[in-house]
Amino acid sequence: MVNDNIVNCEHVWREISNYLEDDVDASFRSRMDEHFQTCSACRSLLEGTRNVIQLYSDERMIEVPSGFGSRLQHRLAQSRRAPGRSWSPWSAWLVPLAALLLITGGVRIASSRTVPQPLLSAHAQPARNIPPDMVVVVSADAKQFHVPGCEFIHNKERERTLTAKEAVDQGYVPCVRCLRKYLQTASAGRTSLEMEATSEPDIAGPKQDGGE
Protein backbone atom coordinates (compact mmCIF):
# COMPACT_ATOMS: atom_id res chain seq x y z
CA MET A 1 0.00 0.00 0.00
CA VAL A 2 0.96 3.56 -0.54
CA ASN A 3 1.21 5.73 2.53
CA ASP A 4 1.85 8.87 0.67
CA ASN A 5 -1.21 11.07 0.30
CA ILE A 6 -0.49 11.68 -3.33
CA VAL A 7 -1.45 8.93 -5.71
CA ASN A 8 0.43 8.97 -8.97
CA CYS A 9 -0.40 7.27 -12.24
CA GLU A 10 1.84 4.32 -11.56
CA HIS A 11 0.10 3.58 -8.29
CA VAL A 12 -3.17 3.63 -10.16
CA TRP A 13 -1.91 1.22 -12.82
CA ARG A 14 -0.82 -1.24 -10.19
CA GLU A 15 -4.10 -1.16 -8.34
CA ILE A 16 -6.60 -0.71 -11.16
CA SER A 17 -7.44 -4.37 -11.35
CA ASN A 18 -7.93 -4.61 -7.59
CA TYR A 19 -10.00 -1.46 -7.75
CA LEU A 20 -12.37 -3.19 -10.13
CA GLU A 21 -12.50 -6.18 -7.80
CA ASP A 22 -13.43 -3.82 -4.97
CA ASP A 23 -10.26 -5.06 -3.34
CA VAL A 24 -8.48 -1.87 -2.28
CA ASP A 25 -8.93 -0.29 1.12
CA ALA A 26 -11.36 2.57 1.50
CA SER A 27 -8.86 5.38 1.91
CA PHE A 28 -6.77 4.33 -1.06
CA ARG A 29 -9.89 3.90 -3.06
CA SER A 30 -11.03 7.42 -2.42
CA ARG A 31 -7.59 8.72 -3.40
CA MET A 32 -7.84 6.76 -6.61
CA ASP A 33 -11.27 8.24 -7.20
CA GLU A 34 -9.81 11.71 -6.82
CA HIS A 35 -7.06 10.83 -9.23
CA PHE A 36 -9.54 9.60 -11.83
CA GLN A 37 -11.28 12.93 -11.69
CA THR A 38 -8.19 14.85 -12.65
CA CYS A 39 -6.21 12.39 -14.78
CA SER A 40 -7.81 11.56 -18.10
CA ALA A 41 -5.17 8.95 -18.95
CA CYS A 42 -5.98 6.89 -15.88
CA ARG A 43 -9.67 7.40 -16.43
CA SER A 44 -9.26 6.03 -19.92
CA LEU A 45 -7.35 3.11 -18.45
CA LEU A 46 -10.16 2.42 -16.01
CA GLU A 47 -12.87 2.61 -18.64
CA GLY A 48 -10.96 0.39 -21.00
CA THR A 49 -10.17 -2.20 -18.36
CA ARG A 50 -13.77 -2.30 -17.27
CA ASN A 51 -14.86 -2.62 -20.89
CA VAL A 52 -12.47 -5.54 -21.41
CA ILE A 53 -13.88 -7.40 -18.41
CA GLN A 54 -17.41 -6.72 -19.49
CA LEU A 55 -16.89 -7.94 -23.04
CA TYR A 56 -15.10 -11.13 -22.14
CA SER A 57 -17.54 -11.98 -19.39
CA ASP A 58 -20.26 -12.17 -22.00
CA GLU A 59 -21.32 -15.74 -22.67
CA ARG A 60 -21.22 -15.05 -26.39
CA MET A 61 -17.44 -15.03 -26.10
CA ILE A 62 -17.50 -18.76 -25.44
CA GLU A 63 -17.68 -20.71 -28.65
CA VAL A 64 -17.91 -24.46 -28.61
CA PRO A 65 -17.42 -26.76 -31.58
CA SER A 66 -20.70 -27.60 -33.23
CA GLY A 67 -22.24 -30.77 -31.92
CA PHE A 68 -20.35 -30.44 -28.65
CA GLY A 69 -23.45 -30.81 -26.50
CA SER A 70 -24.81 -33.84 -28.26
CA ARG A 71 -21.45 -35.58 -28.26
CA LEU A 72 -21.18 -34.96 -24.54
CA GLN A 73 -24.65 -36.28 -23.99
CA HIS A 74 -23.80 -39.32 -26.03
CA ARG A 75 -20.66 -40.00 -24.08
CA LEU A 76 -22.45 -39.67 -20.77
CA ALA A 77 -25.08 -42.09 -21.97
CA GLN A 78 -22.41 -44.49 -23.17
CA SER A 79 -20.69 -44.45 -19.82
CA ARG A 80 -23.94 -45.40 -18.17
CA ARG A 81 -24.36 -48.35 -20.45
CA ALA A 82 -20.79 -49.57 -20.14
CA PRO A 83 -19.15 -47.86 -17.22
CA GLY A 84 -16.06 -50.05 -17.43
CA ARG A 85 -14.90 -48.77 -20.75
CA SER A 86 -14.42 -45.10 -20.41
CA TRP A 87 -12.38 -44.60 -17.30
CA SER A 88 -9.25 -46.51 -18.09
CA PRO A 89 -6.93 -43.47 -18.27
CA TRP A 90 -8.19 -42.12 -15.00
CA SER A 91 -6.44 -41.98 -11.72
CA ALA A 92 -6.97 -44.77 -9.26
CA TRP A 93 -8.99 -42.88 -6.68
CA LEU A 94 -11.99 -42.97 -8.92
CA VAL A 95 -12.34 -46.71 -8.88
CA PRO A 96 -14.11 -47.03 -5.52
CA LEU A 97 -16.43 -44.25 -6.56
CA ALA A 98 -17.25 -46.00 -9.75
CA ALA A 99 -17.95 -49.17 -7.85
CA LEU A 100 -20.30 -47.26 -5.63
CA LEU A 101 -21.99 -45.91 -8.67
CA LEU A 102 -22.64 -49.39 -9.98
CA ILE A 103 -24.46 -50.22 -6.80
CA THR A 104 -26.53 -47.10 -6.95
CA GLY A 105 -27.77 -47.55 -10.45
CA GLY A 106 -24.94 -46.70 -12.81
CA VAL A 107 -26.23 -49.03 -15.46
CA ARG A 108 -29.39 -47.23 -16.37
CA ILE A 109 -30.11 -47.04 -20.04
CA ALA A 110 -30.17 -43.50 -21.23
CA SER A 111 -32.95 -41.94 -23.13
CA SER A 112 -31.69 -40.99 -26.53
CA ARG A 113 -33.73 -37.88 -27.10
CA THR A 114 -31.61 -35.02 -28.29
CA VAL A 115 -31.74 -31.79 -26.43
CA PRO A 116 -31.47 -28.76 -28.67
CA GLN A 117 -28.44 -26.58 -28.06
CA PRO A 118 -29.59 -23.23 -26.82
CA LEU A 119 -27.65 -20.18 -27.88
CA LEU A 120 -26.54 -18.83 -24.58
CA SER A 121 -25.59 -15.24 -24.32
CA ALA A 122 -25.65 -12.58 -21.68
CA HIS A 123 -28.85 -11.51 -23.31
CA ALA A 124 -30.38 -14.87 -22.75
CA GLN A 125 -29.26 -15.27 -19.17
CA PRO A 126 -32.32 -16.31 -17.25
CA ALA A 127 -33.28 -13.74 -14.70
CA ARG A 128 -35.99 -15.77 -13.11
CA ASN A 129 -34.05 -16.25 -9.91
CA ILE A 130 -33.70 -12.58 -9.27
CA PRO A 131 -36.35 -11.44 -6.82
CA PRO A 132 -38.69 -9.24 -8.86
CA ASP A 133 -38.83 -6.52 -6.23
CA MET A 134 -35.10 -6.32 -5.71
CA VAL A 135 -33.79 -2.79 -6.15
CA VAL A 136 -31.42 -2.52 -9.09
CA VAL A 137 -29.90 0.30 -11.10
CA VAL A 138 -29.59 0.97 -14.80
CA SER A 139 -27.78 3.77 -16.54
CA ALA A 140 -28.58 5.87 -19.51
CA ASP A 141 -26.74 4.19 -22.35
CA ALA A 142 -26.27 0.61 -21.27
CA LYS A 143 -28.33 -2.52 -21.59
CA GLN A 144 -27.62 -4.10 -18.23
CA PHE A 145 -29.06 -3.74 -14.78
CA HIS A 146 -26.96 -4.03 -11.65
CA VAL A 147 -26.93 -4.30 -7.91
CA PRO A 148 -26.40 -0.74 -6.64
CA GLY A 149 -22.70 -0.06 -6.20
CA CYS A 150 -21.55 -2.54 -8.85
CA GLU A 151 -18.25 -1.57 -10.44
CA PHE A 152 -19.64 -2.27 -13.86
CA ILE A 153 -22.36 0.29 -13.91
CA HIS A 154 -21.70 1.96 -17.16
CA ASN A 155 -22.28 5.59 -16.41
CA LYS A 156 -22.73 6.23 -12.74
CA GLU A 157 -23.66 9.86 -13.16
CA ARG A 158 -26.74 8.93 -15.11
CA GLU A 159 -28.00 5.96 -13.19
CA ARG A 160 -31.58 5.32 -12.24
CA THR A 161 -33.09 3.03 -9.63
CA LEU A 162 -35.92 0.60 -10.27
CA THR A 163 -36.99 -2.92 -9.41
CA ALA A 164 -35.59 -5.96 -11.14
CA LYS A 165 -38.96 -6.72 -12.67
CA GLU A 166 -39.24 -3.24 -14.13
CA ALA A 167 -35.74 -3.51 -15.50
CA VAL A 168 -36.53 -6.81 -17.22
CA ASP A 169 -39.81 -5.47 -18.53
CA GLN A 170 -37.93 -2.55 -20.03
CA GLY A 171 -35.57 -4.87 -21.83
CA TYR A 172 -32.53 -4.66 -19.56
CA VAL A 173 -30.47 -7.79 -18.96
CA PRO A 174 -28.75 -8.71 -15.70
CA CYS A 175 -25.06 -7.89 -15.23
CA VAL A 176 -23.09 -11.14 -15.05
CA ARG A 177 -20.71 -9.74 -12.48
CA CYS A 178 -22.92 -8.45 -9.70
CA LEU A 179 -25.93 -10.65 -10.34
CA ARG A 180 -23.93 -13.78 -10.95
CA LYS A 181 -25.41 -15.59 -8.00
CA TYR A 182 -28.85 -15.42 -9.49
CA LEU A 183 -27.84 -16.35 -13.01
CA GLN A 184 -25.53 -19.17 -12.18
CA THR A 185 -27.79 -22.08 -11.78
CA ALA A 186 -30.97 -21.56 -13.69
CA SER A 187 -31.69 -23.89 -16.54
CA ALA A 188 -30.43 -22.94 -19.94
CA GLY A 189 -32.30 -21.58 -22.85
CA ARG A 190 -34.85 -19.49 -21.04
CA THR A 191 -35.27 -15.84 -21.58
CA SER A 192 -35.12 -13.20 -18.95
CA LEU A 193 -38.77 -12.43 -19.49
CA GLU A 194 -39.63 -15.52 -17.54
CA MET A 195 -38.88 -13.74 -14.36
CA GLU A 196 -42.54 -13.59 -13.50
CA ALA A 197 -42.37 -17.33 -13.11
CA THR A 198 -40.31 -16.97 -9.94
CA SER A 199 -41.87 -19.33 -7.52
CA GLU A 200 -40.66 -17.71 -4.35
CA PRO A 201 -41.46 -14.03 -4.64
CA ASP A 202 -40.74 -13.45 -0.98
CA ILE A 203 -37.23 -14.84 -0.79
CA ALA A 204 -35.43 -11.54 -0.89
CA GLY A 205 -36.26 -8.00 -0.15
CA PRO A 206 -34.21 -5.07 -1.33
CA LYS A 207 -31.27 -5.25 1.03
CA GLN A 208 -28.15 -3.70 -0.38
CA ASP A 209 -24.92 -3.31 1.39
CA GLY A 210 -23.61 -1.28 -1.48
CA GLY A 211 -20.12 -0.67 -2.70
CA GLU A 212 -19.13 2.59 -1.06
Added chain:
Amino acid sequence: MAEANVVVNNSVQAGTSHELELIDRVQRGENSLFYELVRPYERRVFAAAMAILRNESDAEDVAQEAMLKALRAIRQFRADARFSTWLIQITVNEALMRRRKDRNGVMEAIDDRRDEESDYAPRDFADWREIPSEALERKEVRQRLAQALASLDRKYREVFVLRDMEQLNIQETADALGISIASVKTRLLRARLMLRDLLAAGWEQGWFSRLPFEKGTKPW
Protein backbone atom coordinates in the same frame (compact mmCIF):
# COMPACT_ATOMS: atom_id res chain seq x y z
CA MET B 1 -14.24 -8.46 -4.04
CA ALA B 2 -17.11 -7.64 -6.30
CA GLU B 3 -18.99 -10.39 -4.50
CA ALA B 4 -19.33 -8.14 -1.51
CA ASN B 5 -21.74 -6.01 -3.48
CA VAL B 6 -24.11 -8.78 -4.18
CA VAL B 7 -27.28 -8.97 -2.22
CA VAL B 8 -26.92 -12.23 -0.38
CA ASN B 9 -30.08 -13.64 0.94
CA ASN B 10 -30.17 -16.65 3.15
CA SER B 11 -32.41 -18.58 0.85
CA VAL B 12 -30.48 -17.82 -2.31
CA GLN B 13 -27.05 -19.32 -2.07
CA ALA B 14 -25.28 -21.91 -4.05
CA GLY B 15 -27.96 -23.21 -6.33
CA THR B 16 -31.53 -22.86 -7.35
CA SER B 17 -34.01 -25.30 -5.95
CA HIS B 18 -34.22 -26.94 -9.36
CA GLU B 19 -30.49 -27.49 -9.49
CA LEU B 20 -30.33 -28.69 -5.91
CA GLU B 21 -33.06 -31.15 -6.62
CA LEU B 22 -31.24 -32.44 -9.68
CA ILE B 23 -28.04 -32.83 -7.70
CA ASP B 24 -29.88 -34.71 -5.02
CA ARG B 25 -31.49 -37.04 -7.51
CA VAL B 26 -28.25 -37.73 -9.34
CA GLN B 27 -26.56 -38.37 -6.01
CA ARG B 28 -29.25 -40.94 -5.32
CA GLY B 29 -28.42 -42.67 -8.54
CA GLU B 30 -30.56 -41.10 -11.24
CA ASN B 31 -27.59 -40.70 -13.51
CA SER B 32 -29.67 -40.03 -16.56
CA LEU B 33 -30.43 -36.59 -15.13
CA PHE B 34 -26.78 -35.64 -15.05
CA TYR B 35 -26.73 -34.08 -18.48
CA GLU B 36 -29.59 -31.82 -17.57
CA LEU B 37 -27.62 -30.77 -14.52
CA VAL B 38 -24.43 -29.88 -16.38
CA ARG B 39 -25.94 -28.57 -19.55
CA PRO B 40 -26.11 -24.93 -18.42
CA TYR B 41 -22.34 -25.08 -17.85
CA GLU B 42 -21.13 -27.24 -20.70
CA ARG B 43 -19.91 -24.25 -22.67
CA ARG B 44 -17.98 -22.90 -19.73
CA VAL B 45 -16.47 -26.29 -19.05
CA PHE B 46 -15.24 -26.41 -22.62
CA ALA B 47 -13.85 -22.88 -22.39
CA ALA B 48 -11.93 -23.72 -19.23
CA ALA B 49 -10.34 -26.75 -20.88
CA MET B 50 -9.63 -24.72 -24.01
CA ALA B 51 -7.88 -21.97 -22.05
CA ILE B 52 -5.40 -24.52 -20.77
CA LEU B 53 -5.02 -26.84 -23.73
CA ARG B 54 -5.54 -24.48 -26.69
CA ASN B 55 -6.64 -27.27 -28.93
CA GLU B 56 -10.28 -27.90 -29.68
CA SER B 57 -10.27 -31.66 -29.82
CA ASP B 58 -8.13 -32.03 -26.67
CA ALA B 59 -10.34 -29.51 -24.91
CA GLU B 60 -13.49 -31.34 -25.92
CA ASP B 61 -12.10 -34.65 -24.80
CA VAL B 62 -10.97 -33.23 -21.47
CA ALA B 63 -14.32 -31.52 -20.99
CA GLN B 64 -16.06 -34.85 -21.48
CA GLU B 65 -13.65 -36.65 -19.18
CA ALA B 66 -14.12 -33.98 -16.55
CA MET B 67 -17.87 -34.32 -16.68
CA LEU B 68 -17.69 -38.09 -16.43
CA LYS B 69 -15.39 -37.63 -13.48
CA ALA B 70 -17.83 -35.20 -11.91
CA LEU B 71 -20.62 -37.71 -12.37
CA ARG B 72 -18.64 -40.42 -10.65
CA ALA B 73 -17.67 -38.07 -7.83
CA ILE B 74 -21.04 -36.41 -7.47
CA ARG B 75 -21.51 -37.75 -3.98
CA GLN B 76 -18.52 -35.75 -2.86
CA PHE B 77 -20.18 -32.55 -3.91
CA ARG B 78 -21.56 -30.62 -0.97
CA ALA B 79 -24.36 -28.19 -1.53
CA ASP B 80 -22.59 -25.34 0.23
CA ALA B 81 -20.33 -24.97 -2.78
CA ARG B 82 -21.35 -23.68 -6.15
CA PHE B 83 -21.92 -26.57 -8.50
CA SER B 84 -20.55 -24.73 -11.53
CA THR B 85 -17.37 -23.83 -9.65
CA TRP B 86 -16.91 -27.42 -8.63
CA LEU B 87 -17.31 -28.53 -12.25
CA ILE B 88 -14.83 -25.94 -13.50
CA GLN B 89 -12.31 -26.94 -10.86
CA ILE B 90 -12.53 -30.58 -11.87
CA THR B 91 -12.11 -29.53 -15.48
CA VAL B 92 -9.08 -27.36 -14.81
CA ASN B 93 -7.49 -30.14 -12.85
CA GLU B 94 -8.14 -32.62 -15.63
CA ALA B 95 -6.78 -30.22 -18.23
CA LEU B 96 -3.63 -29.53 -16.22
CA MET B 97 -3.04 -33.27 -15.86
CA ARG B 98 -3.46 -33.70 -19.58
CA ARG B 99 -1.03 -30.94 -20.32
CA ARG B 100 1.57 -32.33 -17.96
CA LYS B 101 1.65 -35.40 -20.15
CA ASP B 102 2.39 -33.16 -23.10
CA ARG B 103 5.94 -32.55 -24.06
CA ASN B 104 5.11 -28.85 -24.26
CA GLY B 105 4.75 -28.88 -20.53
CA VAL B 106 8.45 -28.29 -20.11
CA MET B 107 8.52 -25.27 -22.37
CA GLU B 108 5.57 -23.72 -20.70
CA ALA B 109 7.02 -24.15 -17.23
CA ILE B 110 9.90 -21.94 -18.31
CA ASP B 111 7.50 -19.42 -19.72
CA ASP B 112 5.81 -19.42 -16.32
CA ARG B 113 8.76 -17.99 -14.50
CA ARG B 114 9.39 -15.22 -16.95
CA ASP B 115 8.97 -11.63 -15.75
CA GLU B 116 6.24 -12.38 -13.28
CA GLU B 117 7.33 -9.55 -11.05
CA SER B 118 8.01 -6.77 -13.50
CA ASP B 119 5.38 -4.11 -13.81
CA TYR B 120 3.46 -3.74 -16.99
CA ALA B 121 3.14 -0.19 -18.17
CA PRO B 122 0.02 0.43 -20.21
CA ARG B 123 0.82 1.72 -23.66
CA ASP B 124 -2.26 3.45 -24.83
CA PHE B 125 -3.76 6.42 -23.07
CA ALA B 126 -5.93 7.88 -25.78
CA ASP B 127 -9.55 8.30 -24.84
CA TRP B 128 -10.98 4.84 -24.51
CA ARG B 129 -13.55 4.05 -27.12
CA GLU B 130 -16.03 1.75 -25.59
CA ILE B 131 -16.91 -1.43 -27.45
CA PRO B 132 -20.55 -2.04 -26.58
CA SER B 133 -21.55 -5.59 -25.80
CA GLU B 134 -23.99 -5.53 -28.70
CA ALA B 135 -20.92 -5.64 -30.93
CA LEU B 136 -20.48 -9.24 -29.79
CA GLU B 137 -23.35 -10.19 -32.06
CA ARG B 138 -20.80 -9.91 -34.83
CA LYS B 139 -18.67 -12.94 -35.35
CA GLU B 140 -15.77 -10.86 -36.57
CA VAL B 141 -15.67 -8.91 -33.32
CA ARG B 142 -15.78 -12.10 -31.27
CA GLN B 143 -12.94 -13.51 -33.33
CA ARG B 144 -10.83 -10.41 -32.83
CA LEU B 145 -11.34 -10.60 -29.11
CA ALA B 146 -10.60 -14.30 -29.07
CA GLN B 147 -7.39 -13.71 -31.03
CA ALA B 148 -6.30 -11.01 -28.60
CA LEU B 149 -6.87 -13.40 -25.71
CA ALA B 150 -5.06 -16.23 -27.48
CA SER B 151 -2.03 -14.02 -27.98
CA LEU B 152 -1.46 -13.67 -24.24
CA ASP B 153 1.10 -15.81 -22.49
CA ARG B 154 -0.45 -18.85 -20.96
CA LYS B 155 -0.15 -17.72 -17.37
CA TYR B 156 -2.06 -14.53 -18.05
CA ARG B 157 -4.63 -16.17 -20.27
CA GLU B 158 -5.52 -18.88 -17.78
CA VAL B 159 -6.08 -16.55 -14.89
CA PHE B 160 -8.08 -14.17 -17.02
CA VAL B 161 -10.31 -16.91 -18.39
CA LEU B 162 -11.03 -18.41 -15.00
CA ARG B 163 -11.73 -15.13 -13.26
CA ASP B 164 -13.28 -12.98 -15.95
CA MET B 165 -14.90 -15.49 -18.26
CA GLU B 166 -15.69 -18.36 -15.93
CA GLN B 167 -16.46 -16.01 -13.06
CA LEU B 168 -14.53 -17.91 -10.45
CA ASN B 169 -13.42 -15.63 -7.64
CA ILE B 170 -9.78 -14.88 -6.91
CA GLN B 171 -9.46 -17.59 -4.29
CA GLU B 172 -11.12 -20.21 -6.48
CA THR B 173 -8.88 -19.24 -9.38
CA ALA B 174 -5.81 -19.62 -7.17
CA ASP B 175 -7.00 -23.00 -5.93
CA ALA B 176 -7.83 -24.29 -9.39
CA LEU B 177 -4.45 -23.38 -10.83
CA GLY B 178 -2.46 -24.15 -7.71
CA ILE B 179 -0.92 -20.69 -7.51
CA SER B 180 -0.99 -18.00 -4.83
CA ILE B 181 -3.64 -15.33 -4.53
CA ALA B 182 -0.94 -12.72 -5.04
CA SER B 183 0.02 -14.37 -8.34
CA VAL B 184 -3.58 -14.42 -9.45
CA LYS B 185 -3.88 -10.71 -8.78
CA THR B 186 -0.64 -9.83 -10.51
CA ARG B 187 -1.43 -11.90 -13.57
CA LEU B 188 -4.97 -10.68 -13.73
CA LEU B 189 -3.87 -7.08 -13.67
CA ARG B 190 -1.46 -7.73 -16.44
CA ALA B 191 -3.88 -9.74 -18.55
CA ARG B 192 -6.52 -7.05 -18.32
CA LEU B 193 -4.10 -4.25 -19.16
CA MET B 194 -2.61 -6.15 -22.08
CA LEU B 195 -6.02 -6.93 -23.50
CA ARG B 196 -7.00 -3.32 -23.17
CA ASP B 197 -3.90 -2.29 -25.09
CA LEU B 198 -4.57 -4.91 -27.75
CA LEU B 199 -8.13 -3.74 -28.18
CA ALA B 200 -7.06 -0.11 -28.30
CA ALA B 201 -4.57 -1.01 -31.02
CA GLY B 202 -7.34 -2.91 -32.74
CA TRP B 203 -9.35 0.26 -33.03
CA GLU B 204 -6.47 1.87 -34.86
CA GLN B 205 -6.27 -1.08 -37.21
CA GLY B 206 -9.95 -0.83 -37.95
CA TRP B 207 -11.03 -4.04 -36.24
CA PHE B 208 -14.21 -2.52 -34.98
CA SER B 209 -14.72 -0.02 -37.74
CA ARG B 210 -18.13 -1.19 -38.86
CA LEU B 211 -19.76 -1.25 -35.49
CA PRO B 212 -23.42 -0.39 -35.73
CA PHE B 213 -23.38 2.14 -32.90
CA GLU B 214 -21.05 4.44 -34.77
CA LYS B 215 -23.90 6.17 -36.43
CA GLY B 216 -25.32 8.86 -34.23
CA THR B 217 -23.94 8.64 -30.74
CA LYS B 218 -20.24 8.52 -30.26
CA PRO B 219 -19.27 5.60 -28.11
CA TRP B 220 -16.68 7.58 -26.20
